[in-house]
Structures are given as structure tokens and as C-alpha cells.
Amino acid sequence: MTDPIGGARLMLGFDGKSATAQLQDLLQATGARSVILFTRNIDDAEHARDLIAAIRDLVEWPLLVAIDQEGGAVVRVTKGATVFPGNMALGECGDVTLAYRQGQVSGRELVAMGFDLNLAPVVDLLTNPQNPGIGIRSLGADRDAAVPLARALIAGHAESNVACCLKHFPGKGAASIDAHLDLPVLDLSLEEFRDPHLVIFEDLLGSAVDLAVMTTHVIVRGLDPDLPATLSPRVVRGLLRNDFGFEGLVIADDLEMGAIEKHWSIDEAAVMAAVAGHDVLPICHSHERQIAAAHGLQGALDNGRLDPDEHRAAVARIDAVAARSHAANAALPKPDHDLAREIARRSVRVFGDQRGLLPVDGAVCLLAQSPHNIVLVEDTTPGHWADNVSECFAVRGFDVAAIIELDPTSSDLTPLDRAHAHERVILLSWDAHRFEGTRAVLDHACSTLADRLIVVHLRNPSDQVFVPDTVTALTAFGYQQCQLEAIATAISA
Incomplete structure (x- = not known):
């Protein structure tokens, strides 16, 4: 088998609502093994299903397709799917059964559309109530209350063979800056940061289901005084892989966010994130940056900065999630608006x-x-x-x-x-x-x-x-x- 090229670890976002020749050219040029869909790509659930099938037909390799379908403030499919109130409302209910049922419904809907991975749940603990990037996306500030709810959401998804992604490691609930705009810095020691922010990930990573982890663009002084988690080998390789023993898919947050863009070029950021230990490198918007990142990654493979064995292992982890059965023209379940209303009413x-x-x-x-x-x-x-x-x-x-x-x-x-x-x-x-x-x-x-x-x-x-x-x-x-x-x-x- 031919070794994967440098861009294979990219997760591509794109404009438009169809599987175009331009998208095919981009996938072929980069070798990307994953794509992500946003509201800008989707009319409704039926359209999402047809679009995903068409995108998969563009390439000869398995393609992982992801979405942020958190509920509440972040919902990409709003028509033909259940729009849930979101994590903070679920946290206010405090009902594990409701959380499990929500996970079941979301999993059934997403697998019918053809998605492999839901980039949810958010498990950042909201220790700063004014946090602009998390807010009502969080299950709350209480780790003991949040853990069983997150486990239930994950287990519900797993019933339908849809993987979940814990985000945003190592935790940014204490931040006061939105990483979409600039780089948050938390001047906390390891001891100050560990409980509750790291502990919730330790608790959840033991779940006996397929899980991915998304890292975040935040500097925690006690973990790495100089680099955000997304670019830090100390955080990804040292803490997540070695100390926590996590062997699943590790995904960086979008490398086009202001937290990265204002401080690093896209090609250097992509290489640094790969060297840090990420399997998946999302670049969700710019075609030019996607191409630049692919070139940077290939150059790093050619000059030895990226280890080829590690690169192959990362791509294999992506392919393992992507190589699932996808029923053509799967029947779409009816949205469970009653469940969404029950959660909203009780919150x-x-x-x-x-x-x-x-x-x-x-x-x-x-x-x-x-x-x-x-x-x-x-x-x-x-x-x-x-x-x-x-x-x-x-x-x-x-x-x-x-x-x-x-x-x-x-x-x-x-x-x-x-x-x-x-x-x-x-x-x-x-x-x-x-x-x-x-x-x-x-x-x-x-x-x-x-x-x-x-x-x-x-x-x-x-x-x-x-x-x-x-x-x-x-x-x-x-x-x-x-x-x-x-x-x-x-x-x-």
C-alpha cells in the first residue's frame, strides 16, 4: 500500500452544498482523510445524507465525516433533526436518563445521515461564568454532576455506532478570551488547574466506547508555559497519550482560529500540531490555507521533522473510524421534538x-x-x-x-x-x-x-x-x- 501523503491528517471544511469537482480536486491534492460539515453546507437532514454519500464517492479511500451537533448554541442540522436545548439546560435537569435518550436520538439521526463522528460533548467545566467561548455549551461547573451526564450522552451515541469527541482538552472553562479571536492564557499551576479541569477528562476517558478527544488553543502555564495545548508535545504526547494512556483519535481545534492565526503561519501550525501528537488537523474554511498546510506537512515528512511511522499510525486511526458501514439512502428517523421540549421544560x-x-x-x-x-x-x-x-x-x-x-x-x-x-x-x-x-x-x-x-x-x-x-x-x-x-x-x- 502506498504511504499516505502529508495532507492525509487534514480535516477539511468547504463552501457550498454539493460535492463539486473543486472539492474532489482538493481531496485528491491533499489526500485528506476527513471532512467536516457546517450549517453553510446543509439544507436539512435529507440533504446532509445525500451530500455525504456524494462526497464519499469523490475518493477511493475511507472518508471520516464529522459535525458539531452539540445542541443549544451549536447545531449544524436544524431541519429534519432534533434541536436539543444544549448542555447547560441538560445540566440543570441533572437527569442521566434524559441525557442518555438525547444521545440515542442524536446518534440515530447522525448515523442515518452518514456521519461517523459528533464533535461533542463539550466537557469544559465553567469555572468562569463569563467565559465567552463556552458559556451555555458547558454542563456546568460541578464535575461530579457533569461526569454522569457526559457518560450518558456518549453511551447513547455509541448505540448507533457514532463516535463522540470530548472537548476541549485540557479544559478551557476558566478562560476569559474566546480562542476564535485570540489566544487565552491561564496563569495556573498544575495543581490549581488539575481539579476540576483535567480530572473530568481522566474520569471520562475510561468509558468503554469509541471516543475521540479534541484539544484546544489555550496556554496553561502549569502544563506548558509557552505553547497552547494544540501545539504542545508536553500536553498531547506527555499528558494525554502517556500519562492518561489515551490511544484513540486526537483532534486539534480548528487551526484557522485567531488564537493560532495571530501567532503562527498555517503551515507551521499544522506541522507543530502533528509533531505534538494530533491525528486530525482541522482547517475549516480557507482553500489556500488547506493547500499550504498540506505542503508544510509533506515537507516535514520529507525532511524528517515528522516521523513516517507515526504519520502512518495517525492515518490508520482516522481510517479505523471512517471504515464503518454506511447504508445507502438510509431512512431518516423522525425528530424527537417531545424529548427536546421535555428537557427544555425541566430546565x-x-x-x-x-x-x-x-x-x-x-x-x-x-x-x-x-x-x-x-x-x-x-x-x-x-x-x-x-x-x-x-x-x-x-x-x-x-x-x-x-x-x-x-x-x-x-x-x-x-x-x-x-x-x-x-x-x-x-x-x-x-x-x-x-x-x-x-x-x-x-x-x-x-x-x-x-x-x-x-x-x-x-x-x-x-x-x-x-x-x-x-x-x-x-x-x-x-x-x-x-x-x-x-x-x-x-x-x-
Whole structure:
């Protein structure tokens, strides 16, 4: 058998929604053994199934196909598949059976579409509640609570022969910078960092199922004072492979993120990540960078910087995950919206209702701050946001007397004046800790409308620190349709 070329370890993202000749040329030129699909590639579940089959026909070797189908803020297939509330909502439920059922449903849907690997679950423990890159993607801050939920999600996927990927090793729940933008640095010793961040990976890597691990672009001073985990042999080879004894697939986070791009060239980053011990090197966007990385990897093989035996072993691990049976034109299961709704309903948390405003009976005014993605991994939230919110409340018997759209980046308070004409006002708030405009609206509403105001935190529940105890407030830990429905139900119950 011919040895794999340097680019075989690349995981390629691409533009468009079809298996084009350009994609075939890219796969042939790089020898890449894996691809990743994003929302930009997918219309619905049926289209994803057909696209994956067509992509596999482009090459003669097994092709691993991956996706980030986490639930909540990160969902790539939204039509024809179940959109779950996300990890923090699941963590609030604390129900292992629900987590297992969610894993089962996701696994069945993904395998029917043709995916081999779900780049989930996120197991970063949210020790920094204001972490911009993790937030509601986390199961929470409590390791003892998160571990059984993560195990259940993984086991549910495994029933359908879909591998899961623990991310983001060694843990970035304490970070205050999003790696999509720049390089987070955690000035923590090994002892300070180990529990809980490393320990949760130790706990989960013993699961008797196929698992991959994704590393992250973060410098932890106590692990490697100079290099992010994705480029560090001390972290990948030393800690993950040797100390933890992990023999499965190791995947770097996207090498085009700002954390890497601002400090290393793409060809050097790809080689460093391979030398560090990664099997899979994702480059999710730029064709030019993908080609440059492939050339860099081939050069490193030719000059001996990359060990050819290790390269072959890495490619073999990729091929082992890719060489699974994929039924042509597999029947797609019906989405389990009822399960998503149950998780959303059980996750609703009421922070307080001292004024006794709940339940609401009668007309309401909705103050709807438009969604604003602060985390680049998130997908665009649904269009016609205000209409969707209004419909969710109207379906549950609310008389939506007015809906006032607000820009979370604006400090203009004049739209709030219209709310004084209504007996009940519901403010749907986004990330007050991030946007001065959102905080200004929240502060003004709490001070001038407190006798009629119900605050709903749609993304970050830690925004409750900006709300006085005397103001009614609640959250469902997210903003998907099932969560909006759960909030409307909780307010009207």
C-alpha cells in the first residue's frame, strides 16, 4: 500500500452544498482523510445524507465525516433533526436518563445521515461564568454532576455506532478570551488547574466506547508555559497519550482560529500540531490555507521533522473510524421534538418572584433584544426573531399587545417608554455582561418597570447578578425554539 501523503491528517471544511469537482480536486491534492460539515453546507437532514454519500464517492479511500451537533448554541442540522436545548439546560435537569435518550436520538439521526463522528460533548467545566467561548455549551461547573451526564450522552451515541469527541482538552472553562479571536492564557499551576479541569477528562476517558478527544488553543502555564495545548508535545504526547494512556483519535481545534492565526503561519501550525501528537488537523474554511498546510506537512515528512511511522499510525486511526458501514439512502428517523421540549421544560429556573407576577394572565408587552452571536462557533440564530418569540407566546394563550425590538449593542432607552402603557412587560435579555447597551436596558427596565417586569435571560444565566432580587426573573439556559416555548409555558402556568 502506498504511504499516505502529508495532507492525509487534514480535516477539511468547504463552501457550498454539493460535492463539486473543486472539492474532489482538493481531496485528491491533499489526500485528506476527513471532512467536516457546517450549517453553510446543509439544507436539512435529507440533504446532509445525500451530500455525504456524494462526497464519499469523490475518493477511493475511507472518508471520516464529522459535525458539531452539540445542541443549544451549536447545531449544524436544524431541519429534519432534533434541536436539543444544549448542555447547560441538560445540566440543570441533572437527569442521566434524559441525557442518555438525547444521545440515542442524536446518534440515530447522525448515523442515518452518514456521519461517523459528533464533535461533542463539550466537557469544559465553567469555572468562569463569563467565559465567552463556552458559556451555555458547558454542563456546568460541578464535575461530579457533569461526569454522569457526559457518560450518558456518549453511551447513547455509541448505540448507533457514532463516535463522540470530548472537548476541549485540557479544559478551557476558566478562560476569559474566546480562542476564535485570540489566544487565552491561564496563569495556573498544575495543581490549581488539575481539579476540576483535567480530572473530568481522566474520569471520562475510561468509558468503554469509541471516543475521540479534541484539544484546544489555550496556554496553561502549569502544563506548558509557552505553547497552547494544540501545539504542545508536553500536553498531547506527555499528558494525554502517556500519562492518561489515551490511544484513540486526537483532534486539534480548528487551526484557522485567531488564537493560532495571530501567532503562527498555517503551515507551521499544522506541522507543530502533528509533531505534538494530533491525528486530525482541522482547517475549516480557507482553500489556500488547506493547500499550504498540506505542503508544510509533506515537507516535514520529507525532511524528517515528522516521523513516517507515526504519520502512518495517525492515518490508520482516522481510517479505523471512517471504515464503518454506511447504508445507502438510509431512512431518516423522525425528530424527537417531545424529548427536546421535555428537557427544555425541566430546565427552566425561576430566580425569584417576590412581587408574585407569575403566572401571567392577560396581555403582555415583549421587549425582545435581537440575538447577537458573540461566540464565533455559534450558528446564526433564527431569522424573524421577534416574530418567532411573539408566536411562541401567542400559541400559549398570551395576548401579545406589543413587541418592541431592541438592539443589544445600543444604549438607546427611548423604546422602553412604550412599555409603561402595559401591565406586564417581559424583557428577553442577551448577555448583559458583554454589552453595555444590554446592561443599560436591563438597569433602566429594572428601575422603572419593576412592578410589572419579568426578565428572561436567554443565553447567560449569570446575568442575574445585574437584576435586583425584587424583580421577577427566570431562564431556560438558551434560546432554541423548544426553550422559548418552555419559558412561555412557565410564565403562563
